[in-house]
Amino acid sequence: MRTFAFARADSVERAVERRQGEPASAFVAGGTTLLDLVKLDVMRPSRVIDINALPLKSVERLHDDRLRIGALVTNTDLAYHPDVLADHPLLSQAILAGASTQVRNMATTGGNLMQRTRCPYFRDPTAACNKREPGSGCDARDGFNRMHAVLGGSDQCVAVHPSDMCVALAAIGATLTLQGPNGEREIDVADFHRLPGATPHLEHDLDDELIVAVTLAPPLKPLGTAYVKRRDRAAYEFALASAGAMLSLDEDLIGEARLALGGVATKPWRCHEAEALLAGKRAEIAAFEAAADVALADAEPLSHNAFKIPLARQAIVRALRDAARVAREDNA
Structure with a gap:
């Protein structure tokens, strides 16, 4: 070292x-x-x-019902915070689906947002990786790319974003507060992680800044949520495909839907077109399957990961089905 x-x-x-x-x-x-x-x-x-001494370890409810989460709140504290469990259970579910208890006790909200890919070519200094060394190439494209992205990739990079927490944040909607040499600014969480394009080494929209806080959008009510994660083993494993779903129902009609994917894309992947398709539809399997087809319409498999598309489709349908069941129970 x-x-x-x-x-x-x-x-x-x-x-x-x-x-x-x-x-x-x-x-x-x-x-x-x-x-x-x-x-x-x-x-x-x-x-x-x-930065562990900084006063960024609290969760605060704001006057407009949003939650402001300090960047140093640990994943464990966030997952079990009563306001998160009550208003944003998807965030808790996603965090608890990731890593181990020991890692969650150490990992922070800001650190999770900055989490870097587990692509083995990125983590091997002898391999060609444009994310690690711009212009060197991408060994993953023609290599063993079973774990790589089917959405959001480019000729320069197909590395998957690894975070479960960020999938939930994408579905919920949030703003990040950043502090830099020119003061404080806010950015939508959807704009924070960049697609690789021709510059995969530029992963985040940061300019010598520190993440100070994450502020969650007001909760949907009534609310049903579900986080479904497909992986090679049941614990301490990164997703092959995951789906975070949020639904509000009115007499079994979908009022609003939120859907985000993990394990299949180069950044946390919000499915806006699928959400629009679901609005006003009956909460039933046919609608969920149609939404999954729309969400994955642009998926482009590599030589070893075509299986991710049907796997992600299954995760989406199950997440939406389970979220609808919870929403019905909440309405009962």
Whole structure:
């Protein structure tokens, strides 16, 4: 492992200041991704800035019924927070479907948003990877690409975004508060993760900024949610395909639908066209199957991952079915 300078920050402003003029520096909180990649020589920070002392560890209900989540709230605390369980159960379900208890105890909200791909070519410094080394090529496209994306890929990169939490955030809708050298700004969570296009090394819409908070949109009511994750083994495994669904029902007609996918795309994948198709329809399997077809209409399989398309279709239909069942129970 390469050496790096280490610093601690006691305020958000000081953390941002310490990063200025040193683009190879990195913030660390739980370290569940960063330290792995440093050990693999994939990330080579010149300075690591510890932000654990910052006052970003609370969940606050705002006057308009939104929830503001500090960037240092751990995944465990967030998953079991009473306001999250009451208003945004999909977020809790998605978090608890990921990683292990030990990792969730360390991983933070901000860190999860910054989580990097588990593509084996990205994590192998001897392989060609445009995300790690721009212009070097993409060994995954013609290699063993079973785990890779069928949505949102490009000639330059087909690496899957790994986070379960971010799938739920995409479905719920949220804004991120970022603090940088020019002050504070907000960005929609849907715009934070970038598609790879010709610049897969530019993964996030950040400009020397620190994630300060995530603010969730007001909850749908009445609400049914479900998170379905298909993977190779039952625990501590990344998704081959996952679906997060939210439905509000009025006498079995869908008032509003939210649907997002994981494990199949290069970023958390919101399915706006499928949601529009579901609005006003009866909550039944035929509608869910039609929505799944629309959500996956642009899927492009690689040589080893065509199975992901029917697997994702199954996950979507089941998530919508289960969300409808919960919504009916909520209406009863």
